[in-house]
Amino acid sequence: MKEPFNIEWFGYLAFALSGLDAAHTRAAPIAYTMMDLHKDRAAIDYPVGGMGALISALVKGLSNHKGKLRLNSRVERFLLEEQDGSPACKSVVLSDGTTIRAQKGVVTNAPL
Secondary structure: OOOHHHHHHHHHHHHHOOOOOHHHOOHHHHHHHHHHHOOOOOOOOOOOOHHHHHHHHHHHHHHHOOOOOOOOOOEEEEEEEEEOOEEEEEEEEEOOOOEEEOOOOOOOOOOO
16 A cells, blocks of 8 residues: 555554544444445545635535634533423533523533
């Protein structure tokens, strides 16, 4: 194997499936993805322009809908409320004590 992409891909898979706990590995989604890749007509898709283009599109969509993006804002806790009989995150408390309330919901990249 000499292609840099393949070397990196298999290196990533080896790490992702390394047996670390859920907070330190992406093993579950990778295993699910690997199952899908073995189905008939399976393919690996990648966004045109790379992940940066995907992030830019998400930020643009957020801005277009009057959302606010906060970077480097450590969340201390998520505040759950009942909505239609199920828990929903409507607010977060930042490490500096600031509480941010969402109109519809909170989107986060926090690990499990």
